[in-house]
Amino acid sequence: MSPGQVRTRFAPSPTGALHLGHAWSAILSHDFAVTHGGTFLLRIEDIDGTRSRPDHVAGILDDLAWLGLRFEGPVFQSERLASYAAALDRLRAMGLVYPCFCTRAEIAASLSAPHGAAVAYPGTCRRLTPAEVQARMGEPHCWRLDMARALALAGPLAWFDHGRRVEADPAPQGDVVLARKDAPASYHLAVTLDDAAQGVTDIVRGVDLFDATHVHRLLQALLGLPTPRYHHHPLLTGPGGRRLAKRDGAPSLAAQRVAGQDGRALADALRRGELPAGLSLAKP
Secondary structure: OOOOOOEEEEOOOOOOOOEHHHHHHHHHHHHHHHHOOOEEEEEEOOOOOOOOOHHHHHHHHHHHHHHOOOOEEEEEHHHOHHHHHHHHHHHHHOOOEEEEOOOHHHHHHHOOOOOOOOOOOOOHHHHOOHHHHHHHOOOOOEEEEOHHHHHHHHOOOEEEEOOEEEEOOOHHHOOOEEEEOOEOOOHHHHHHHHHHHOOOOEEEEEHHHHHHHHHHHHHHHHHOOOOOEEEEEOOEEOHHHOEOOHHHOOOEHHHHHHOOOOHHHHHHHHHOOOOOOOOEEOOO
16 A cells, blocks of 8 residues: 555444444544555435434534544535436446335235345346336335346456455345435445545445445446455444444443543543453454
8 A cells, every 4th residue: 555545434324423333443444544644534424314413413523523533524425416316327327227116014025034034125126017117107116226237247346355355246135225215325325436436445344334345346346436445344342242333322422522531542442452341342
């Protein structure tokens, strides 16, 4: 890596307060950029219109400053909707996406996998005729990637994770959603386009997103975008080995700020591997 050329990013959603798991990921991404003489970027993934809130954006900025992290930005996804629409139009013109009218309940009813098992969409709407599609376009629908066609066009793909070559295999994830009525771009589409637009060279993020990288590598190939280097890191977990999550009420950084804790000291402790009581680092 050439000094000064590395660009990493931290891309939280303003749907709740940040917790120690976010701090861990942000610190790793920040320090990677600093170590290589590069730039650490902040992106706010705020296109979930029903849950994204300005006060959470303010909290994110306060939390990162409290931790002593300097960043460039932020860039807001909500300001990039035209780029998502253009990419979806391009994939549509290539014959690689199709409208899906199935509800979640209908999809669940069509599957026979064991309870809790990860399953791919069975491709119900992919089999609709053009006339059937046209007749239903007034109904609520999402846009799905035709995985088989996309893979046939892209051919074999790979990326590098911690310098190790990984063969891309997105097929098991099926025809993933790229856009919905309530979200102009799915996580897969938005993050792939945003990383390219921001010139991100190295993506430092949790190992829980490793599987998503298979899809992102495919989208990069289809849209002619560069492929960053990836560095998926282990997650911080709480009691019982569960990863920290907003929905499970993980203790927020804001609460620790209000309590008078020293954010820079906390960041340095995390760097040394000194974790707060009850937390541990998941094994790879």
